[in-house]
Amino acid sequence: MTYAESFALGIARLGIIDPSDTGNQPLWSTGGTVGAVFNGEIYNHREVACWLGIDAASGSDGRVIPQLLEDHGSSELWRLRGMYAFAAVDIRRQRIILARDPLGIKPLYWRRLADGTVAFASELRALAAMAPHGSLSPLAVARFLHLGALGGDESPFDDIEAVPANTWIEIDTAGERARGTIVGTDRLGGPPPLGAPEKDVPLRAALLDTVAVHLGADVPTALLLSSGTDSAAVAWAARELGTTLTCLTVAPGRDSGEAPAAAAIATAFGHRHQVVPTDGNNLDIESFFRHMQRPTIDGLNTWIVCRAVRDQGFKVALSGLGGDEALGGYRHFQYLPALRLLRAVDGLPIISRRWVDRRLNSLPARVPAKAKVLVTFGGPRTAWDLDLLHRSVWSPERALACAGLAGTTANYLHAPDELGEDCSSAALTRAELEIYLGATLLPDADGFSMASSVELRVPFVDPCFLAAGLHAAAHGRLGKVRFARAVGDPHLLRTARAPKQGFTVGVRQKMNGGPLASHVRALADPAAAVWRHVDPLVGREVLENDGRRWAEIWALASLNAWLDSLDADDACGRSGYSPGAVLK
Template sequence: MCGIAGIIDFTGRPVDSGLLQDLCRCLSHRGPDDAGIWTAQAPGFSVGLAHTRLAVIDPTPEGHQPKTDQTGRCAVAYNGELYNYRELRKQLPGPFRTTGDTEVVLAACMHWGPEAVRRFNAMWAMAFVDVERRAGHLSRDPIGIKPLYWAFHDRRLVFASELSALYRIPGLPRQIDPQAVALYLTLGWIPHPYTIYRDVRKLSPGDRLSFDADGPKEPEQFFQLDRPPGPPPAYPDAVRELRRRIEQAVVAQRISDVPLGAFLSGGLDSSIVTACLARAGSTPVETFSIGYADHPRYDETQYAEMVARHFGTRHHAFRLTFRDVLDTVEPVLSHLGEPFADSSLLPTALVSRHTRQHVTVALSGDGGDELFAGYWRYLGHHYLKRYRRVPRVLRTCVIEPLLKLVPQARSNRLLDRLRQARKLVRGDLADPIDTHLAWARIIDQQQAADLLGRDLAGGATEFLASMYRDAPKRLRPDAVELASLDRILLADLAIGLPADMLCKVDTASMLHSLEVRVPMLSVDVVNFAASLPIEYKMQGSLGKRILRDAFADVLPETILHREKMGFEVPVGEFLRNELAPMYRDVVTPAVLADLGLNPSTAKRLYDEHLRRRADHNEVLWALLVLCHWKSRA
């Protein structure tokens, strides 16, 4: 895995090699093994590429990037892994000078043109340039596993793996986008193609941005899910086919010339990946988990150790104290290129740091919840149907008033259940998309209006609803024919998965130079999972039905039937105690006002949280992250 950056100037101004070297230094954590730059010019056209390398496949000097062809006409800066590079190599003319995948990527783009990316079984973000033609493209993998930021300003197309690197390039406007702030304070993250800055964009998953001598074109979508050829297979056949595809994806993603292991939380998805790895190889798999020594409720290590024993892995369990988590707050927040408020970023960074001490590559079970309806917010639609059967007078006059009186906290199982009940009631809306987004919000509509202003808060809500209604059609043209929950799963696959989960994993792992692969998100698996009806994935209040059945003969019974446990951090308590001084120092009225936020509303939310009159941990954490980022921007 690597870091890439570059400048393409459509007036022919020479690209500063010193600036490219600076971009390499900024991205060195993504690729500590090697760094390289490349510059070229043609009439009215100049280009500079920067690359930092984490050597995984062919870790010899021949794997150096940016990679050029023998004539020096074409070059690629590539961040990713091409799992089918050996098969593609056989289809390309060659000759090949290396044994790695990057040269295959370059040859494919030269031979097949921009359509080459449709043939890739890979995760990637890359830039390809043909200097003689004064043309090329940027592209990002179909699921959005690897990030790519870009901007077009002053006749220059600039891009980078991280936003902080992009802003090493002089002259880029730094105007904060108020709509992006509103989206961030609604969800805790900023959906693509937007960023915190008005003039910078994320390249959307499955998009290609082509350019020629006249400049960049509008990004175009090159990927859509396959339309199912007919009715879904019978359930037993679907179970067998899903297992085959997941096993095949894990085997494909085992390729590595450096040590490889797997994250193992003890949950269903990571246990399945570990099982497939163990059954595919002859040596023990290296597995890694973390837990909390201070709080058993947040500790899954006993389940991880159960799976490790079952498959004979070489297991490494790290038990953190809350002090360990608190000590990582400042360095992780200082690393962010834009605000990102998923607090599970902290333990993900810690497990990545520990894992990197043993291996260079780790496989993860990420994506299983979005593909197979594992999250509470999917099961919530089932619970909401049952709740609506309760007589309205009982709901509105008894249950809902009582729920408002209960302390808002998640410090024990009962209070957490009551918190979920309040959340359920908040989503009792007519449109399933509106319900789903109500559950995804980190702040309710009235509080958002008070904090952001009614127009901006209302605009963000309407904009997100529109995004979620349109996203399924982007992935599948026939999405309008699907059940509402099927469309919601597609929307989360298109929006929330890359912008939240995959962003978190890339940020945390690459901070510590660890490559994370996600076999559940192989296009082959995603295509099949998305073609299955919702009843194959959910059965009443049981999520991941088909995934459980596909591996029922492999996993321990306890793992198959245990409740999902989040990778949570008790930030609510931290904000009342250990992080209170930091919060007061960072989230000041002046910074809030500068961001267009209402300081008095922010103060009220924090006071209510401190006095335990409400649990505002998600939005308060988001404010801390935002203001911390603003102090460094």
């Protein structure tokens, strides 16, 4: 912790690069005018240090941040490659600079307290516990019910702000003075960071490059290995780079789940393999909700896996997270060609179109409701709208009505201008990056890995690799098989062709008599916290509907449990976390 007359900087350090005392934070520029604390990793810190003219051979990777700011201000942050959220204090100009990496892998929040103090933290609950927090945004509630998570750049409270991905903000004692983007409006465009390959590099080379930089650590590194293509590709790349990893597979037992196929992959690529057994029943659910930074319906798997990594004694683990988004691996990518056909059907004369819709309404109940929405008149006809439909938990109309916003249209329902009417594979990849990866997977990965003192590294979530994937998919969906062919390894190709399994704890089953059942039963209480923010009449229609979907109920139950955990923090006057810094 460092104090000065008008500011304080502090951090709970995990210690990955230069874990000795010399790597402790805050880190200071050579001129002593800029100090910084940061969360994450700067993978190209040696290249940036050389460019800055400071010691490139040793020291914390974060040492380049204050020096970059002292020498060049915020204009050269695009040279950094990594996942990061940082706060820096410029003593000379009496201001703090907050910044977040271009893809938003690491979170950052800030708020202004009643006495004018500006506080920041990488964990939302730390700021919420510093003083009575503001009300919950109805739009945040609606978006959560609709998609199971908040927006990636969103805070649920009206007096706490999230620093958007790819953004720097300068704040002085008079208030916010400036903000800007790090790499421009297209986060996958612009010049590559120092030491990174060009954007049109072949996929094989791009994979080797991103895995190489993500392997850099001064502590042992594990690989979360499933039976799927993404983690297998990381295992292949590590072998090609001459690195032997310990591969961890979370499964019910050595001979069940994904364990046998994962063991075969580890053997094929010359890595060690360990199965971490779990049946998903002996879960500390209360601790899970206490460490849930933002409401989510999709974080229990991540919580279990990160605790498994911690229990095996690792601080760093590589993950295949982001591979499905980067490579077009999800099933709904297959529906893109149908959008053009449906546009043609929409152009039929009105009488013919009504006949088509009547036929669709007569389809049997076993046809999924989302499939019916897709093919009806007015259904999704762009990549953005297709992704919203695929990721929806509640319908947007019901979610907005439940949050008291009936008759309104939320901004996030509209595609960004650069996507417009696009229905290409590249457009769907970009939609996935915004709607699911940036809003659900990355916040869950960071929050629950940090709760276990584990750094989860995601080689597929790298601007250089994503740009290479988009380039390769310019003429149609990439997919896992095409990706494996581009890599050129027979073992990886066999994995890509095998049926997908995936690790799951079975939330639906655990809601029915399992460890999650009590949180579902809590919704029957008229005084439950969730009914302060959700219309109980609309909400109970969901609970009592015979055709209800488990995810709709789990959205209510998880939101209620998250609100209960916040109420418990408020009652105790604690959060278990500390704020990162303050500026008065």
